[in-house]
Amino acid sequence: MVYASSSSKRFSDSASETLPLLAYLILASALMLTDHRMNIGQQTRKQLSVVIEPVWWLASLPARMWSGVDDELATRQALQDNNERLVRELQIVNARMQRMSAINVENQRLRDLLNANRNGSLQVQMVSILDVDLNPYRQRIVLDSGSLQGVKIGQAIMDAGGILGQVIEVTGNKATALLVTDADHAIPVQVARSGFRSIAFGTGEPNSLLISDIPQSADIRIGDVLVTSGMGGRFPAGFPVAIVESLKPNDTGLFMVGRAKPAARLDRGLEVLLVNEIIPSPPITKPVIGTPTPIAKPDATAEAGKIKTP
């Protein structure tokens, strides 16, 4: 009986089902188109962050519990080894820092002589990564801090190896970052050795960047370190981005195409650094303070500006 009624109803059913299907398909397509063109998804996620953030938190729970268990089970020996290694690394890094600060002072003096004003200071903030797999076809990570913690869209993120990516979406307590390897990402770079400038594009694969249209005459070799050039103003200059792995002529044979391996450890690190470059706007009037330190300068000029404007 059930059979008979369902089969006799089938034709009318399919007709009455096709119309809603078409409606939903059109609706979904319209949504996709507007999101692709106008990026409404970003705003929607911001509005609905109250719903989305707890879900992300919930999804990251298993991984967090696992790492907690892992910490508990770590042996004393392993911890000691780890500690020893860290102390050693710290000493080496400290020694290097001493030299760097001397070079930094010298560099600043030379820049002053040249009257170059690229003396923006860096503000660094440590944030942890929320262990959530977003779309696996896109290279994105979720950061466990948001606008309430001072994260802003466009901030560069990096780890101990080098530049990791940039923040593209910020909600109250979370932020989404686009990694340099995402197919949508491009970063202005420069060969550290020769100063040759180019742009490194993400490929969508987790450990490969693409540098296209390199002139045959360009001074670039396999093994060269690519650092940020600071052009465009989004990334601070001079941080390692990738190491050139291969160079091949492109289809026309007139240019070369390079592949580079990201310097940052793009697998799940625990914490990353958010970098904020403060570029002091060139003073219009004579600065109030004589020789400001780089860190104090932006605040001082900003305050001076504030006092003068009213």
Place this chain on the structure above:
Amino acid sequence: MIRQSSTVMRAASLLAGLLFQIIPLPSGLDLARPYLLALFLCYWCLETPEKTGLGTAFIYGLLADLFSSGLLGEQALRLVILVFLVSRFRARLRFFPLWQQALAVLVLLLNDRLIMSLLHWLVNDHALSWVAWLSPVLGMLLWPWLFVAIDMLRLRAREKS
């Protein structure tokens, strides 16, 4: 009472499916992540068709897009098509033996991947890697277990009430 427990279970399983989409898996494996949300929707469309229609698929798809920060509407479109196909062939699918059902699920999921790669191609994304095509196979292998597990849970809930 029976209705209610079934409703709760449906919502719970679909939410679990949503959550499973973003739970971290070892890298490499995350591309082959079985599409649990689609499997659950498929199950509920077979069992309670009057409550699981295109609208449900659309809403859960949209939620999945929101959570996974993908293109808004992509999964909504894919799931609407999937549920439409399931409800179209529901009369036949319901009386298939489990292994035959699993094969049908494989075809549905492969179709879903095909739509997905078409959409990715349209928005100029790179092609899917071969690992992504393992996902339908995993979905097929999971289907009998899921089906039996949810059936048993529902039976137990019915006995209790």
